[in-house]
Amino acid sequence: MAASTASGSGSPAVTAADFAALPLPESYRAVTVRKDETEMFAGIPTRERDSRKSVHVEQVPLPELGPGEALVAVMASSVNYNTVWSSIFEPLPTFGFLERYGRMSPLAARHDLPYHIIGSDLAGVVLRTGPGVNRWKPGTEVVAHCLSVELESADGHNDTMLDPEQRIWGFETNFGGLAEIALVKANQLMPKPAHLSWEEAASPGLVNSTAYRQLVSRNGAGMKQGDNVLIWGASGGLGSYATQLALAGGANPICVVSSPEKAEICRRMGAEAVIDRNAEGYRFWKDEHSQDPREWKRFGSRIRELTGGEDVDIVFEHPGRETFGASVYVTRKGGTIVTCASTSGYIHEYDNRYLWMSLKRIVGSHFANYREAWEANRLVAKGRIHPTLSKVYPLAETGQATYDVHRNLHQGKVGVLCLAPEEGLGVRDHELRARHLDAINRFRDGRTLPESG
Template sequence: MQHILDAIMAGDTSSEDYAALEVPDHYTAAFVKKDEQGMFEGLASRDKDPRKSLHVEDVPLPELGPGEALVAVMASAINYNTVWTSIFEPVSTFGFLERYGRMSPLAKRHDLPYHVVGSDLAGVVLKTGLGVHSWKPGDEVVAHCLSVELESPDGHNDTMLDPEQRIWGFETNFGGLAQVALVKSNQLMPKPAHLTWEEAASPGLVNSTAYRQLVSTNGGNMKQGDNVLIWGASGGLGGFATQYALNGGATPICVVSNEEKAAIARKMGAELVINRSEEDYRFWKDERTQDPKEWKRFGAKIRELTGGEDIDIVFEHPGRETFGASVFVTRKGGTITTCASTTGYMHEYDNRYLWMNLKRIISSHFANYRESWEANRLIAKGKIHPTLSKSYALADVGQAALDVHKNAHQGKVGVLCLAPEEGLGVRDEELRSQHLDQINAFRGV
């Protein structure tokens, strides 16, 4: 791969020269093994260690198909789906690959005894398949993680509704935590020129997810003046939701778990912050019983901060632990948008507060290409900024995933793939200089 890295580092390699580069028949990647999917049986989730299941070794280069591209990956990032894959929860992802492999001979490539993971990347296009006209070798790109077939009519109004919708690097193989990735060409977007490789790679999944969940008409349809309750406001998703609320004229009410995270929220510009550890909210009396008195206490704190107003939109992703409180504190006619469930999938809430007050629960999952493009465009314009806190080498991807698994991180954790060091890949120094404080808001925390 050294000759490919040399071409990228040169900075002036032509598209023709990129097209002429020989792509090796193997590359280094982070993957889990099918014959190890039972390795953590009997262990609690918290005791499962991604460092034991994630391997970093050479794998064969996949065949390039129509409508696809091979990308030299300079940097990637860790998302919670990589943690799930690495600990084989809630199910082993090899089931996804097997089902995908039955769809067509081309999809069969994904059904392998190993699964290359990762749903973010920033890098350079190396090769394109038949039918690709918008991208060429040498283009500097990022990728969003929506993989669709679009052979059914269902997906042509909103591609997230395609029956064959998958998350690349989680429900497909050949993900971004590698030196090379295989993507569909309609996953590609221009790399923001003012960012380094690792900064550009980090927003992908969480930025697009937050955009759809909060801003898009498919999600919260946020408007100026809305009070937006954001759980985990300094985390991977919440850090972008906080920025979108501020950027869109709404008022974020940021919920965080400690003062360090509260400081990050304030650094982004949020003024209304609730530190859960200080307030000691206990929404559950025990594993089966919630405490409505704590919902009311939480609602009173929100009104204290907002001057008596309730929440218009809740940005929900913790799930079971917080969902009852989220439904309760939302104003009459308000909206709870939900994606993920990091504290449990079996949500419970008092339906009286939902149905009698005409509240709405809207499910949200990743984003379609248009939403992803808009979210990336805002990054490229310096309106929204990465939330990268630190980066690891590809060889240390297990530790990076463990950080996220243990919540021992802020914002996003990056991974250098081909990039030999941090700080490379900036093409627009002038724009960068205008936003350095925001770009580095999560650094060193």
């Protein structure tokens, strides 16, 4: 990979050797949560925990660079729901992950620290590579996916997500992307889409790759042309990519959202079937302990109104407890419910008669392997899938950015500028960008959403 300049000014080309000769700082600014604060929200309900109190921006020492690794100057990053989980110390503090990783080897022990540098996305420039890295050179503009694997076991060599030592970088490992410098494995790196700015390029990684495996890959639902795909939270960070992938793959997304503003975003993406579940008053639970099958049936009838009488082939699940019973019910006979998260609760309840007697499948899906992440990034680079960035914060305000995602005040993705001094920098292919500018800016309408329950 050739080195490229970060300025794009037409000045003489800067070589990989020039970048490799740059002195590295002893410390850098990073977003952290702290081990001695993991009990700060004890007794406070999940919904009321405030990331702005737990997220810090501080100077941290530069980590040692190991074999097969790279140090990347992070121009921009973004907030994912695992950032929220890290910041509110739920479902459990992430320091247990770091302690277990640290026991694996002397090199892994670097990660076991009293602070955790979080963040699972980045766009930036390679600064240094460790022994054994050949493809990626200092100066190369890159994005990173968040799968960290060791691959010392045979289990991971058919699908790296099955590696017993598979971890999510910046969540289950340290030195994440919400920082001025990040430490990654070289097999996390992918080419930065040339037509996107730093903050735009940083926003798809985790969610786009997750949606690709969950929906498109043979390891997930294996979506095909003509499939009806029910997408919960279809304008959100994850659902917005599922919606685009469904449309690009010839499927019919049925987009479930929680406000008229979010419904409009889905229509702007090209979706025709949209359900505002708040406006239509769906309440799948009678109380904390009992679901309401009548609401499942009403929801299924509404879906059939939008599909010409057909049930859904695939349900793109991630809310979890709140919606899972309805998801199992509305899936067609022989269909698939594919789930990757449980943002409303991990204990799912459903009526198994609607699963076993109708030969439905529940498929668990978690992030993506390198090939799946690469294919998902390739679609972005070709202008087939677009960033869903709605708002960008400076690094110093990452706590507020995380609060926005936790409170569902955002549409699409929330970005964070790290070393990039302002938005809009880093674009190399202006011709491709011009062809897709409206789609790139689709989520950038400047509206603040009301808090939703």
